[in-house]
Amino acid sequence: MSLPHLSDEQIATWTREQKDRWWLENVFRGNMAQLTLRSAFTGFLLGGILAATNLYIGAKTGISVGVGLTSVILAFSLYRGLARAGLATDFTILENNCTQSIATAAGYMTAPLISALAAYMLVTGTIPPAWHLIVWLVVVALIGVLLAFPLKRRFINEEQMPFPEGRACGVVLDALYHGKGDEGVYKARLLGLTAGATALYQMGVSDGWMRLIQFKVLQLHRWAGLDEPWHLHERLDTYYYDLAARLQWATPRILGTDIRQLGLRLTLDAAMLGVGGLMGIRVASSVMLGAFVNFFVLAPLMIQRGDIVARIAADGTTTAISRTEIVNQWALWWGVTMMIVGSLVGLLGKPDLFKSLFRRKRRPVAPAVPMCSPTSRCRSGCRTSACPSASPRAPGCRTPISACRGCSRWLRSR
Structure with a gap:
């Protein structure tokens, strides 16, 4: 199943209201679970783990790697396994999307620790208290979220820019949930095998792990006379x-x-x-x-x-x-x-x-197309779930979107 998207001509000529209407008709899924407690908790859990790995790689190389794709596959494999065991229902595609969004935010939150704060500690020779770092990271994250609103409205809603990592996550999600049934399980198994092989190799080169296994567990220093643990x-x-x-x-x-x-x-x-x-x-x-x-x-x-x-x-x-x-x-x-x-x-x-950041494009105003509001019921009485088409007389839709004050206000706010 290919991802629905606008053509270049539509992106260049359509107004934001037209694009929002197209999104409501072709993309919006109001009856599917999205931001749930389990998707949020899974995102926090995976984000914390992947943030630690991102911090390790960043401190070692100065490079920050994305965690979106990894969190998508991990969340899919986790809940697919729980669903097969009868312990939980399978993740929906929108729940997985929320999980990867939360995990990605947590993964990128470590970026200041490997850039500005690392430079500060290197220059001054002092390590700030942990609570100073936590407060600073939270404030920086809040500023980033506030700046994301106008950037999202401009670059995603209006310009329809396909951000590479986000689009890659969307393609993987579409392949996992709408492709062949065994494809996602195969990728999850491949991920598990790679993780196992990597863990064994890193344990083999780690002096700490080898010391724990050879001296604490196997007691090789007593009966084999080893002074130092063997490792790769x-x-x-x-x-x-x-x-x-x-x-x-x-x-x-x-x-x-x-x-x-x-x-x-x-x-x-x-x-x-x-x-x-x-x-x-x-x-x-x-x-x-x-x-x-x-x-x-x-x-x-x-x-x-x-x-x-x-x-x-x-x-x-x-x-x-x-x-x-x-x-x-x-x-x-x-x-x-x-x-x-x-x-x-x-x-x-x-x-x-x-120039596009500060220039307001003048585009022809499209004729109003009746549609339902994404909310369950607006003040004018427009329902969402029972409107299958854009016809002014579609069953369940009492008010065209052009005449519905609540719907028009929502579209303008996106």
Whole structure:
């Protein structure tokens, strides 16, 4: 089932009232459960879990990933399983949509923690109290919600812009609920298998998990004589350097600098594999090219020239050259400059986007089409559930929408 949408000509020529009427006729489902207690609770639960993962990835890489698609599939698989077990009814498509909206809001709420607040703590060297962070995040979230109303009215109601993540969630929801019955179950199983394999690998490279399993559970330090727990190396080149130390092999260098000082390590991180898959080849190739130019070419040259040197700390200790020092002494400046200038020039190259924010388009007023109000009954007596068509004499619809003051006011407010 394809998602209903307006054509480009309709978007350009129709008034907002016409678009709202089309939405009521073709999209609105007033008799389907939407914002329920279980959809809200599920959204809060999934949002909290996915926000923690988003915070981890953001703190590690500075990248914020969307959680909408993940929450859609998780909520679908959860309630489909409960429905098959006879413990709950299946989620409706609108309940799932509410769940992913709540989960997405919670996931993106961690963005200030990996940007502005992280920079503040890095510069000042102090960590604010937890309640300060909570209040600040709540205030920022409320401001964002208030700003969302005019933006939604302009870009979604009027311009009908298909936001990439929201549209992707809509396509997945449509495929899960209106596609083949086994398709959603297959995707849920694939998600579960991927999650299990990822969890096993991350446990294998985690010193904490291996210490818990080998020392606390299996007691290997008593009967096997282990001093340190065995675990996989997340940095795969560690195996080479261990072998090179025993066989006295040379370590790779670029212009006399050990590549380990440049931060060039072959690391297998499951979370970063997922980020690369979501990022796509177009963005990932640009990121890879920037890393190559900086750490393979420019950083070794700057170290050889003496522009990047070991730093003397305030206590007199020497801070050796590392990836952090390369970023702080050199890469930070050209990298941030390219990000800001490139973004601004790209935005300024689309002046119509800014003009549309402040320009009120004049469009021909369409003739009034009788329809029912989305409310159960307005003051003029217009019902919603029993009006199957847009005819002025449709059964159950007493008042045309053009003559219904409550309906017209609702349409203008959208």
